[in-house]
Amino acid sequence: MDEFDYAAAITHAREHLSLLGVTAEAGNLANAAAVGITEFVWRNGPIEDAHAGVRGRRNKLHDGVMFARNTWVYHQALEAVNSTEQYALLRFEKRILDREFIWPGTSGTLTQFGYGALGEIKKHAKKCIDYLRYLQKTFEREEFLLLAALRGFGASDHFGMPAWELRVCAAMGRLRGQDPEFVERLKTDYQIDFSDLLGRAPAIVHDDLPEVERALLNAPYDLGAEALDWFAWNPVLERNL
Structure with missing residues (x-):
């Protein structure tokens, strides 16, 4: 030491x-x-x-x-x-x-x-x-x-750091259909269809995005592990994709 x-x-x-x-x-x-x-x-x-x-x-x-x-x-x-x-x-x-x-x-x-x-x-x-x-x-x-x-x-961009809020903000825009460039990049660069990806999202993503945003910003574990499994390593949460 x-x-x-x-x-x-x-x-x-x-x-x-x-x-x-x-x-x-x-x-x-x-x-x-x-x-x-x-x-x-x-x-x-x-x-x-x-x-x-x-x-x-x-x-x-x-x-x-x-x-x-x-x-x-x-x-x-x-x-x-x-x-x-x-x-x-x-x-x-x-x-x-x-x-x-x-x-x-x-x-x-x-x-x-x-x-x-x-x-x-x-x-x-x-x-x-x-x-x-x-x-x-x-x-x-x-x-x-x-x-x-x-x-x-x-x-440096994990939960608890300032950049985490930016990641969540980007994800919410994508989930609300406000980022067509993201959808196109997924398709052309990663061969991922956003509609298919969203179709596999947990029910809360379709039913209560304000609660998803609140939980991701404050206590992600409130969403439950099964919902978080969809978000884990999900390009939706990537800040600079």
């Missing part, structure tokens, strides 16, 4: 995040830290290995479940970094490792979805959170948030 140049990392994080519209002054640095913590502790760990391949299919850990879970974990991380309680990160750890808690947006638990990797998931999460607690004790709040956000630099 001591060999790592934290001062340089803090400077780099501050400069990089500023370009994305994320600063302490703007009030969204904690959000970026929560994204980084989600990536570090949860998303880019053994759960991703459990998601991939045969094990993921066996455990029904599909893209929609991951989408729901990742966005829920983000909210727990955000609560932890905004808390003034001494053991908030430990409470965060307890929540995400609870094996019997039904994951919001799904009907399953960590025991079900992580079967075969539960030990690895626990070990990874605890190790990462121990490191975050070290950072939290060692640095001032803003510096801690900057260091925590480092792990989410590859997720």
